[in-house]
Amino acid sequence: MTRFAPSPTGYLHLGHVRSALEGWRAARRHGGVFLLRIEDIDRSRCREEYAAAILEDLAWLGLDWNGPVRRQSEHFDDYRHALDRLSAIGVLYPCFCTRREIQAEIARSGGAPQGEGGPLYPGTCRRLSAGEATARQSAGLDYALRMDAARALTLTGPLHWIEEGGKAPGPRQVDLAALGDVVLARKDIPASYHLAVTVDDAIQGVTFVTRGEDLASKTHIHRPLQALLGLPTPRYGHHPLLTDAIGRRLSKRDGALTIQAMRQQGVSAAEIIALGTRS
Secondary structure: OEEEOOOOOOOOEHHHHHHHHHHHHHHHHOOOOEEEEEOOOOOOOOOHHHHHHHHHHHHHHOOOOOOOOEEHHHOHHHHHHHHHHHHHOOOEEEEOOOHHHHHHHHHHOOOOOEEOOEEOOOOOHHHOOHHHHHHHHHOOOOOEEEEOHHHHHHHHOOOEEEEOOOOOOEEEEOOHHHOOOOEEEEOOOOOOHHHHHHHHHHHHOOOEEEEEHHHHHHHHHHHHHHHHHOOOOOEEEEEOOOEOOOOOEOOOOOOOOEHHHHHHOOOOHHHHHHHHOOO
């Protein structure tokens, strides 16, 4: 059982088609189940017109799915229950730092360990007393809930996952410390991508996660969450990304041509699928 889980913050482009096809073909080839999930937990950026267009484009391309579409915005309680469990075992703490404050703290300390996206969070709010953290929350200050990576690793011990895609298939060791104390929720959003995708995959019974290789490093977060929450671990296949003429990966942010636009230009579904599967 696998899934395609786009976020409705824009129209589908060829990079999405690549991911959808990887999962759809894997499921159909093995007589499995292909699920569709709309990851719309960030209501400030997601739009209903994009969600509707995703379903329309997939159907036009001939990609069908099994069962009802799961929409994250309809399942906030699932994520709150997971946060409650993580809080009960002591791996969450509220962080009140703004981006500017984090940068200033890193500068004062002479730098911070480097992660995938730059310097790691220096753990400023991890050192707050329980009373001070509660007082700040009671005062209505904005905050994020971070996972204490060191505490999590103490509880889980060494972990790995089975990679079936990419350039080096086989067991991959988890290195959560390299990603630091990641954000799992915010005051006004009950889950980050990391928490929501982990909970959703377990609830939906996903046994094989197919997604782009740009998300492979996120498995270092998702695997510990599975262990902490007592959830099953699926197999993973991270596929190569489609790139443009100069080697940049296709993305909404960089203005990748959408399936809607290609349809309007008269490009056929077969042509789009061929483009979406090129190496």
